[in-house]
Amino acid sequence: MSELFGVYIHWPFCASKCPYCDFNSHVASNIDHHAWRDAYRREIEYYASLLKGRVVTSVFFGGGTPSLMQPETTAHVLDTIAENWSVARDAEITLEANPTSVEAGKFRDFKSAGVNRVSLGVQSMRDDELKFLGRQHTAAEAIKAITIARDTFERYSFDLIYARPEQSVTDWRAELQDALRYADGHLSLYQLTIEPGTAFHTMYQRKDFEVPDEDDGGALYEATQEVMEEAGLPAYEVSNHAAAGQESLHNMTYWRYGDYVGIGPGAHGRITMNGQKQATRAHKAPDVWMGRVKENGHGSHDFEVITDDQLFEEAMMMGLRLRDGVSITGYEERFDMGRIHALEGEGLVTLNGQTLQPTVKGLQRLNGILNYLL
Amino acid sequence: MSKPLEHIRNFAIIAHIDHGKSTLADRLIQTCGGLEEREMKEQVLDSMEIERERGITIKAQTVRLAYTAKDGIEYQLNLMDTPGHVDFAYEVSRSLASCEGSLLVVDSTQGVEAQTLANVYQAIENDHEILPVINKIDLPAADIDKAKEQIEDVIGLDATDAVPVSGKTGINIDQLLEAIVTKLPCPKEGAADKPTKALLVDSWYDSYLGVVILVRVIDGYLRKGQKIRFMKAKATRDIDRVGMFTPKHVLLDELGPGEMGFITASIKDISETKVGDTITDEKKPCETALPGFKPSIPMVFCSLFPVDASEYEKLRDSLGKIKLNDASLHYETESSQALGLGFRCGFLGLLHMEIIQERLEREFDLDLIPTAPSVVYKINMTDGSQIELYNPVDMPDVQRIKSVEEPWIKATILVPDEYLGGILTLCQERRGVQIELNYAGNRALVVYRLPLNEVVFDFYDRLKSISRGYASFDYALDGYDENDLVKLEIRVNQEPVDALAMIVHKDAAESRGRQLCERLKDLIPRQMFKIAIQAALGGKIIAAEHLSALRKDVTAKCYGGDVSRKRKLLEKQKKGKKKMRQYGNVEIPQSAFINALKMGDDK
Ligand SMILES: Nc1nc2c(ncn2[C@@H]2O[C@H](COP(=O)(O)OP(=O)(O)O)[C@@H](O)[C@H]2O)c(=O)[nH]1
Ligand SMILES: C[S@@+](CC[C@H](N)C(=O)[O-])C[C@H]1O[C@@H](n2cnc3c(N)ncnc32)[C@H](O)[C@@H]1O
Ligand code: SF4
Ligand SMILES: [Mg+2]
Numbered sequence: 016m017s018e019l020f021g022v023y024i025h026w027p028f029c030a031s032k033c034p035y036c037d038f039n040s041h042v043a044s045n046i047d048h049h050a051w052r053d054a055y056r057r058e059i060e061y062y063a064s065l066l067k068g069r070v071v072t073s074v075f076f077g078g079g080t081p082s083l084m085q086p087e088t089t090a091h092v093l094d095t096i097a098e099n100w101s102v103a104r105d106a107e108i109t110l111e112a113n114p115t116s117v118e119a120g121k122f123r124d125f126k127s128a129g130v131n132r133v134s135l136g137v138q139s140m141r142d143d144e145l146k147f148l149g150r151q152h153t154a155a156e157a158i159k160a161i162t163i164a165r166d167t168f169e170r171y172s173f174d175l176i177y178a179r180p181e182q183s184v185t186d187w188r189a190e191l192q193d194a195l196r197y198a199d200g201h202l203s204l205y206q207l208t209i210e211p212g213t214a215f216h217t218m219y220q221r222k223d224f225e226v227p228d229e230d231d232g233g234a235l236y237e238a239t240q241e242v243m244e245e246a247g248l249p250a251y252e253v254s255n256h257a258a259a260g261q262e263s264l265h266n267m268t269y270w271r272y273g274d275y276v277g278i279g280p281g282a283h284g285r286i287t288m289n290g291q292k293q294a295t296r297a298h299k300a301p302d303v304w305m306g307r308v309k310e311n312g313h314g315s316h317d318f319e320v321i322t323d324d325q326l327f328e329e330a331m332m333m334g335l336r337l338r339d340g341v342s343i344t345g346y347e348e349r350f351d352m353g354r355i356h357a358l359e360g361e362g363l364v365t366l367n368g369q370t371l372q373p374t375v376k377g378l379q380r381l382n383g384i385l386n387y388l389l
Numbered sequence: 390m391s392k393p394l395e396h397i398r399n400f401a402i403i404a405h406i407d408h409g410k411s412t413l414a415d416r417l418i419q420t421c422g423g424l425e426e427r428e429m430k431e432q433v434l435d436s437m438e439i440e441r442e443r444g445i446t447i448k449a450q451t452v453r454l455a456y457t458a459k460d461g462i463e464y465q466l467n468l469m470d471t472p473g474h475v476d477f478a479y480e481v482s483r484s485l486a487s488c489e490g491s492l493l494v495v496d497s498t499q500g501v502e503a504q505t506l507a508n509v510y511q512a513i514e515n516d517h518e519i520l521p522v523i524n525k526i527d528l529p530a531a532d533i534d535k536a537k538e539q540i541e542d543v544i545g546l547d548a549t550d551a552v553p554v555s556g557k558t559g560i561n562i563d564q565l566l567e568a569i570v571t572k573l574p575c576p577k578e579g580a581a582d583k584p585t586k587a588l589l590v591d592s593w594y595d596s597y598l599g600v601v602i603l604v605r606v607i608d609g610y611l612r613k614g615q616k617i618r619f620m621k622a623k624a625t626r627d628i629d630r631v632g633m634f635t636p637k638h639v640l641l642d643e644l645g646p647g648e649m650g651f652i653t654a655s656i657k658d659i660s661e662t663k664v665g666d667t668i669t670d671e672k673k674p675c676e677t678a679l680p681g682f683k684p685s686i687p688m689v690f691c692s693l694f695p696v697d698a699s700e701y702e703k704l705r706d707s708l709g710k711i712k713l714n715d716a717s718l719h720y721e722t723e724s725s726q727a728l729g730l731g732f733r734c735g736f737l738g739l740l741h742m743e744i745i746q747e748r749l750e751r752e753f754d755l756d757l758i759p760t761a762p763s764v765v766y767k768i769n770m771t772d773g774s775q776i777e778l779y780n781p782v783d784m785p786d787v788q789r790i791k792s793v794e795e796p797w798i799k800a801t802i803l804v805p806d807e808y809l810g811g812i813l814t815l816c817q818e819r820r821g822v823q824i825e826l827n828y829a830g831n832r833a834l835v836v837y838r839l840p841l842n843e844v845v846f847d848f849y850d851r852l853k854s855i856s857r858g859y860a861s862f863d864y865a866l867d868g869y870d871e872n873d874l875v876k877l878e879i880r881v882n883q884e885p886v887d888a889l890a891m892i893v894h895k896d897a898a899e900s901r902g903r904q905l906c907e908r909l910k911d912l913i914p915r916q917m918f919k920i921a922i923q924a925a926l927g928g929k930i931i932a933a934e935h936l937s938a939l940r941k942d943v944t945a946k947c948y949g950g951d952v953s954r955k956r957k958l959l960e961k962q963k964k965g966k967k968k969m970r971q972y973g974n975v976e977i978p979q980s981a982f983i984n985a986l987k988m989g990d991d992k
Contacts, residue, residue, distance in 0.1 A: 206945040233940030254945050283951045294953055329952045357974050381943040383917050386962055
């Protein structure tokens with residue numbers, strides 16, 4: 016496979032703010048779409064000037080709610096990318112979409128703009144749960160959006176949030192089975208995380224609801240693995256499931272610790288320049304970012320050189336999220352082999368030659384493993 | 390010129406805390422003109438309290454007052470303020486030994502308390518004439534007759550001549566001063582022509598003067614330039630200052646028979662000036678030393694560790710600074726696997742331990758982990774030798790032990806009737822043996838013999854909570870007794886946790902062990918491996934808990950490429966690891982041990 020090189024585009028706007036969400040997303044009434052188009056163009060051009068001659072293997076429009084973009088903006092961005100870099104023939108071009116009817120109505124135009132994969136934020140197959148999650152759509156609308164996506168794009172995936180308050184393993188198995196009827200090749204299944212600074216956080220602190228504890232969360236995770244394996248969509252990453260060959264190439268770029276450029280407010284990047292890995296981090300506030308782009312051609316804070324220690328940590332942290340694991344070549348002396356063997360003894364990892372691989376059991380305890388090993 | 394003996398009165402003030410000792414002392418000082426009106430502030434003795442000014446624990450103090458009585462004679466009154474707690478029982482006994490009488494101050498709204506009793510007994514042991522003073526009679530709730538009745542019933546002293554006063558408003562202070570002169574005796578013996586003989590009452594370190602020594606002269610004189618000898622410390626020094634407190638520092642030419650005051654002799658190390666030592670003239674020494682001298686022996690031990698390992702040096706310096714002024718504090722370096730480097734410290738008693746810990750935390754700004762307090766055990770070995778055990782960790786192998794002795798105390802508890810049942814149960818639970826149970830009005834006076842070990846562990850807190858704060862408690866040491874004592878060891882993944890080792894009675898070992906295991910199970914976070922927590926008695930497991938391995942710990946979402954955020958989290962956790970201790974293949978946060986120790990005995 017050619018070297019992975021991804022471009023992430025952040026669209027920071029949503030129709031409303033979901034109570035669990037701590038992504039860099041904002042509800043805005045009047046968006047100057049032309050200004051955004053220009054800003055994206057300038058920032059892409061900036062990074063292209065630093066990273067000449069790379070071949071783009073994936074583009075990902077994330078958010079926020081990128082399906083609220085004007086398809087013209089999407090097209091403009093993709094054109095700009097193609098003008099500045101060469102784009103691999105089989106490049107994966109994903110757009111995150113919310114499954115409302117308004118957005119589903121634009122799928123055809125996104126397709127024309129160059130998008131070949133959508134990732135739909137379905138979140139739940141149950142109306143009452145969708146309400147609890149503060150979503151704008153119903154289960155029926157979600158199914159409709161999925162159907163349109165299936166008819167429109169080469170590939171699609173959707174996201175579900177589970178381990179919700181009071182959710183039993185039985186309920187979740189049933190809901191997941193429902194979802195599987197509409198899945199094709201790829202599903203992202205995230206356990207609900209209570210993030211600081213969200214409405215859920217306040218409610219949780221106030222004890223309005225409880226979330227499954229470690230044991231219940233563990234049981235839900237284990238049930239998920241069982242159902243998905245049976246369905247032929249095993250986990251290839253902690254929360255991502257795919258049939259063989261259907262993995263998200265763009266996300267694989269993160270996990271394999273390849274280079275990616277981050278465009279748009281709050282976007283992060285990891286780019287190699289003169290043999291040196293650098294971290295880029297764009298200003299989060301949309302107007303600040305926009306101002307910086309106008310002024311400097313890019314909206315990032317100062318680039319940060321990744322030290323050898325950090326490089327090792329990041330590569331392991333990301334790589335071990337994958338069932339395929341990570342190569343420890345060059346890092347052997349950083350590990351305490353005794354510890355790796357101890358984890359092997361517990362059935363949490365395997366070491367095959369130079370590849371350190373978490374087992375399914377290990378994936379669900381990854382933070383503990385990282386803590387123990389690094 | 391010093392006063393003739395008949396014109397001197399040396400007396401102490403005995404009172405339960407808050408019964409008004411300091412306030413009464415103020416009034417006496419003020420009435421005798423020791424301080425002018427403008428210099429007078431509240432609680433003169435307390436504000437001089439070397440504690441605050443120079444950072445001393447609890448020290449005896451004296452004030453010399455000039456009082457012209459109705460007979461026209463000017464008397465020299467030496468008022469002695471003694472440390473008020475049994476932890477300092479020996480120091481108190483020496484202060485009392487320097488006086489011939491005591492004022493027994495009883496708050497007329499409260500009555501007699503346990504601490505009053507213990508102090509009175511000490512005064513009686515020192516042959517004191519005791520003058521009861523009924524205080525706070527300005528208050529509406531004052532009940533003079535009831536207070537007198539209690540003095541007679543509970544203490545057994547004649548209260549006919551008790552003086553009712555108010556230290557606050559000054560009512561009857563003149564009457565009290567007159568009673569001091571007429572009712573209290575003058576120094577019994579004392580000859581100007583005999584060789585110098587003086588009692589070392591107390592001492593403290595002053596950064597300008599060096600060690601200041603509080604003395605009571607028996608025979609002869611102490612003068613500037615005199616070469617003196619400390620008989621027990623076997624040291625010789627030249628006096629460079631002689632003086633008294635009024636409470637201000639006033640230099641004098643000499644101190645004569647029966648008088649109290651201070652001397653300095655260019656001494657830097659306070660451990661040279663032992664409380665109770667006899668000071669005599671180097672060239673013309675007295676024949677025998679004063680009776681009653683005892684070297685100070687720490688009774689209660691605990692280890693102190695800095696929460697932040699890098700503060701070890703600071704802890705050592707701070708202990709050194711406290712020691713400068715408190716010869717009774719003992720400490721030596723200890724290295725614990727669970728808690729790192731720290732000090733094993735010996736204290737005179739519980740209060741002493743609390744004071745030192747508090748000072749280290751407040752004055753020296755240290756964050757400390759104290760281990761459970763323990764006492765000194767005497768271990769009789771099979772080979773006939775005896776060793777003293779200061780730290781449970783050092784308990785020898787059971788096979789080599791013939792028997793173990795532990796220190797006991799005699800506890801005096803005064804408690805309102807309705808809480809008596811609870812208090813008796815508590816004493817019983819703590820292996821107490823009842824000695825006495827009497828009633829005084831609606832209160833019970835209970836005397837128990839208890840193992841000190843059972844008292845150092847939160848006994849006082851339990852007593853207070855059972856009685857809603859109404860019980861008062863005091864104790865005196867009462868020898869060593871053999872008992873079925875064993876070392877309880879806590880193990881994590883088969884490795885002993887030194888900081889949690891303790892000596893317990895065999896009958897209590899199992900429940901104590903189970904309790905600690907359960908507690909640790911809740912405190913230790915789950916890990917990649919399962920953890921065995923066990924309590925063992927000499928190699929035999931008596932309780933065990935298993936903490937199962939982590940079931941789920943993973944970040945579900947990976948934020949579009951925001952690796953830094955995850956890495957920083959990991960780095961933070963790694964920093965936290967520095968406060969972890971390794972047990973087999975698991976790392977246990979120090980905080981788990983700290984909290985296991987902190988929780989005390991709550992059931
Ligand atoms: N009303 C009244 N209050 C007093 C009297 N003597 C002391 N107090 C108060 O009782 C409290 C304790 O007094 P203090 O002298 O500090 O007691 P100590 O602990 O024995 O030294 C203080 O609040 C004093 O103001 C008194 O005669 N009358
Ligand atoms: C960038 S976000 C949302 C994209 C899109 N705007 C949407 O809402 O569908 C990508 C996914 O992360 C998941 N997610 C967001 N916040 C989460 C949380 N607090 N706990 C678990 N999953 C979460 C949701 O499944 C969401 O679809
Ligand atoms: S979950 Fe999606 S739609 Fe909801 S606020 Fe976050 S980014 Fe916007
Ligand atoms: Mg006082």
